[in-house]
Amino acid sequence: MTRTEVDTAETGQGGAGRQGGAGQGDTGSGTWRAGLRRVFRGVFRPGLWKRGPVLAALALLLGLLMLLHAEITDYGGLGSLVETFLPWFGLFVPVLLAGAVWRRSASVVVALLLPVTVWLSLFGGLLGDRSHSGGDLVVAGHNVGADNPDPAGTARDLVASGADVLGLEEVTPQARPVYEKALARAYPYHTVLGTVGLWSRLPLSDVRPVDTEMDAGPLGEAKPAAVKLSYNRALRATVATSRGPLAVYVAHLGSVRVMPRMGFWTDSRDRNAKALAKAVAAEANGRVVLLGDLNGTTDDRAFAGLISRLRSVQDEAGDGFGFTWPAEFPVARIDQILVRGVEPASSWVLPATDSDHRPVAAGISW
Structure with a gap:
């Protein structure tokens, strides 16, 4: 085998090795991108956002009820009744969240951000121990x-x-x-x-x-x-x-x-x-x-x-x-x-x- 043939063979092997390495890297990157594309397609799938409209509406109403409780009419004592048990309205959040999981509805999950935010703003400060030492x-x-x-x-x-x-x-x-x-x-x-x-x-x-x-x-x-x-x-x-x-x-x-x-x-x-x-x-x-x-x-x-x-x-x-x-x-x-x-x-x-x-x-x- 001449020196030229040896050089060509070595060059071909090296090129093949480099191409194979690049191909393996591209395959990993392509797999990651493909997975990300599947996730985005799943999140933005129209059906995922159209499911559970009633649950989404209930979540928004729950948030508005807690946010605007002072505006509820007190006819028949309704306003006082709601305000007396206002902290307990937070229990509806996990119920609606369970419904969102069951229905696989992204819209309900997003709608629940309103009642969660309102409840935490009203009562989040009461969850911890606020006492301190001292007292006459x-x-x-x-x-x-x-x-x-x-x-x-x-x-x-x-x-x-x-x-x-x-x-x-x-x-x-x-x-x-x-x-x-x-x-x-x-x-x-x-x-x-x-x-x-x-x-x-x-x-x-x-x-x-x-x-x-x-x-x-x-x-x-x-x-x-x-x-x-x-x-x-x-x-x-x-x-x-x-x-x-x-x-x-x-x-x-x-x-x-x-x-x-x-x-x-x-x-x-x-x-x-x-x-x-x-x-x-x-x-x-x-x-x-x-x-x-x-x-x-x-x-x-x-x-x-x-x-x-x-x-x-x-x-x-x-x-x-x-x-x-x-x-x-x-x-x-x-x-x-x-x-x-x-x-x-x-x-x-x-x-x-x-x-x-x-x-x-x-x-x-x-």
Whole structure:
């Protein structure tokens, strides 16, 4: 074989080797590009976006419902009803997402971005622990329940909470002596006006009832003082702390009812809320704590007057949603601790007692 033939053979082998290497690289690149093209074709396949129009519409409506809840009419209490259980509307998101997977619908997945974004903007901040160390005073509130079969046991549980100031609602005339006896050692200062009471480790002064009802009867006549006091559902007192006087309100607003002909009936509660907001607005003390069963959540429009003047310790220093009612399986936080002029350090729900509400507590600081 001549040198030229050897060179040609070597050149051909080298060229073939180089061509084979290039071909293998092209094959890998082509496979990757082909896979990417298949993905894009799948995503933009018309059928994938046309499936599930009803589910997509429901997802958008869910998002708009949460976004515009304040615009829902309150006829028949509908607006208040929606706002009371507003956090639970987020449960519809995984249901709709499961429907999107089952239908293989891209449009439903995209539509779900609206309710997810709205829900997180409303309640995402409540998912973590917002409490921090510190706190000069521990306050607690509890609707002890008019039908509580063991008021003495409930009193012992409340003493164990370590609260410095304790506000109770639904204190019946029959149970009042039991609470006074069981709480006397831990709380040497106390007052009970009507069905609400305040127990304190610190001295109390300037105690007075807060009229959350109309001053006149159904025919316009003035209600006798004894009648007003016996049905009194709110009080105000000054607690003498080492950091100065603290105005404490204890309130139990009117109940709400679901009635076939009237819908979600909130008239009594709404009237009480406005009167209480008026009393708080007139409060001269810059440091205020409100302990109460408000029969509604802070998302409810009925409490706009209160929330504009007071802050929720649960929203600022709680852990989770802090639901309190019903005690067996809480679905709403209707027992509130609201403050002004002091800083919430922590907020928590105490273990259930024999009441149908769970007690709430909070640490506050100056």
